[in-house]
Amino acid sequence: MAEIGxxxxxxxxxxxxxxxxxxGTESQRAVKDAYERLGDTIRDARLDLLVMxxxxxILNYNPADYPDFxxxxxxxHTGPAEWFKAWLDLDEYRMPGRPDTASxxxxxxxxxxxxxxxxxxxxxxxxxxxxxxLTGFKSMGIALVPLIQNCTVPPxxxxxxxxxxxxxxxxxxxNELPTDLRIGLFGSGGLSHxxxxxxxxxxxDEFDRWYLDLLVEGNHERVLREVTLERMxxxxxxxTAELLAWTVVMGAIGEKPCEALCYEAVPDWRCGVGAxxxxx
Amino acid sequence: MSLDHFSxxxxxxxxxxxxxxxxxxxxxxxxxxxxxEAGVLDQYELTGPERQAIENRDFRxxxxxxxxxxxxxxxxxxxxxxxxxxxxxxxxSALVDSLTE
Numbered sequence: 001m002a003e004i005g006x007x008x009x010x011x012x013x014x015x016x017x018x019x020x021x022x023x024g025t026e027s028q029r030a031v032k033d034a035y036e037r038l039g040d041t042i043r044d045a046r047l048d049l050l051v052m053x054x055x056x057x058i059l060n061y062n063p064a065d066y067p068d069f070x071x072x073x074x075x076x077h078t079g080p081a082e083w084f085k086a087w088l089d090l091d092e093y094r095m096p097g098r099p100d101t102a103s104x105x106x107x108x109x110x111x112x113x114x115x116x117x118x119x120x121x122x123x124x125x126x127x128x129x130x131x132x133x134l135t136g137f138k139s140m141g142i143a144l145v146p147l148i149q150n151c152t153v154p155p156x157x158x159x160x161x162x163x164x165x166x167x168x169x170x171x172x173x174x175n176e177l178p179t180d181l182r183i184g185l186f187g188s189g190g191l192s193h194x195x196x197x198x199x200x201x202x203x204x205d206e207f208d209r210w211y212l213d214l215l216v217e218g219n220h221e222r223v224l225r226e227v228t229l230e231r232m233x234x235x236x237x238x239x240t241a242e243l244l245a246w247t248v249v250m251g252a253i254g255e256k257p258c259e260a261l262c263y264e265a266v267p268d269w270r271c272g273v274g275a276x277x278x279x280x
Numbered sequence: 281m282s283l284d285h286f287s288x289x290x291x292x293x294x295x296x297x298x299x300x301x302x303x304x305x306x307x308x309x310x311x312x313x314x315x316x317e318a319g320v321l322d323q324y325e326l327t328g329p330e331r332q333a334i335e336n337r338d339f340r341x342x343x344x345x346x347x348x349x350x351x352x353x354x355x356x357x358x359x360x361x362x363x364x365x366x367x368x369x370x371x372x373s374a375l376v377d378s379l380t381e
Contacts, residue, residue, distance in 0.1 A: 058350045062301050063292045083304045087357070152350060154287045196353030197286075200375065237286060238349045 002177035004170070006045040006184035007253045007278040008038045009246040010261075011191055012054065012130040015269035017088045022268035032134070034262035034275040039135035041277055042142070047184040049098045049143040051105075051169075053245040054127035054188035055151040060119065066153040068114040069165065072122045072146035073102040079124035090129055098143035101177060105145065108172040114157055114165060122146055131188045142184075149248070151189065151241045158229040162244045163220070166251020173252070187249040189242025191263075192235040193271030199236060205265035207235035208272035211243065212260045215276055220255050223247075239271060246276075253280055291346025295326050296334065300351040303358050310358065339375050 020028060042050065059081060061067060074097040080088050099120070106118040128146055132138040150156060157165070173183055191211065192204035214223050224247075232240040256278045263274040299321075303310050313320045321331055333341035337359065339352050347355075356375040 058297075058301075058348060058354075059304070063290075063297050063348050063351070066292070081304070082307065083310070153292070153348065154290055194349075196349030196351075196356075196375065200353070 009187035010275035035134035191272035
């Protein structure tokens with residue numbers, strides 16, 4: 001059975017690459033150090049591939065016909081999508097994919113009442129581009145399997161369905177993948193923000209700190225009971241629920257020690273920025 | 281404004297969504313939007329209220345017609361420019377002003 005050698009999660013605010021210097025130097029340093037620590041942990045984990053779970057942001061699919069999860073089966077992944085390069089202030093990057101493993105994940109993740117698809121043509125905006133840049137992952141030569149999800153188009157799979165999807169992901173990793181594979185899991189998104197809504201430029205740092213404390217406390221049933229989809233929406237509609245990507249990772253690893261690596265609430269960055277690392 | 285709130289309005293079949301998807305993917309179409317907005321809008325089967333709201337930059341109206349907030353945020357950047365530089369950029373300020381007025 002393949003094994004999970006890394007589990008972490010972090011925000012993907014476009015400001016982290018697009019306008020990083022709008023924050024004070026202490027916030028910049030805290031975030032830079034945290035993402036670099038995640039990068040170091042990924043490098044030290046000797047991974048064969050990293051599965052990155054992230055909101056699609058209605059980039060690849062029209063809301064008229066929207067999937068719940070999409071496994072990226074491409075042999076190579078490039079980004080950011082052209083229109084987003086200036087906004088994110090990023091040049092093109094290329095990372096190897098892992099079509100064989102991605103296809104196996106897709107085959108065994110389908111069903112369960114969720115609409116799961118595969119695509120070898122996924123485009124990326126801040127969702128993948130920001131974390132692979134700040135952690136340095138995009139230059140590590142490690143394969144990426146993007147796992148794009150629906151966090152915003154009703155009906156959104158709620159926290160319990162996403163946790164169960166993570167549990168299913170772990171079963172597939174254990175039972176269906178080659179035994180020598182070491183796999184990392186990265187949840188990308190959050191924390192509180194409301195893209196395109198009237199609270200676009202606001203952050204609910206009280207929610208964010210409470211959420212991170214709950215993760216460190218480590219009682220997943222409590223997290224699922226209290227951090228509902230509705231509670232996330234109250235803390236910033238359409239954006240905070242990107243934390244469902246973190247929920248997928250939690251479902252996959254179960255209750256493991258969790259360290260919060262940073263938290264910064266910088267309004268110009270558009271969302272609460274935090275990062276965690278679970279010991280697996 | 282919660283997902284429930286937004287769900288009351290959301291209309292997944294609005295052609296504005298398709299317009300935004302196409303603009304994101306097609307540089308030539310974005311350039312035409314700048315030089316010939318009416319011509320670009322003519323290509324899409326927008327309802328009268330959708331078209332009028334786009335022409336008036338009335339994001340609140342688009343929201344209540346059922347455009348997804350992400351598409352709204354992207355439309356504001358497509359219209360007002362994508363170079364950010366600040367959280368208080370013209371695009372996001374125009375959007376927030378429209379939603380909260």
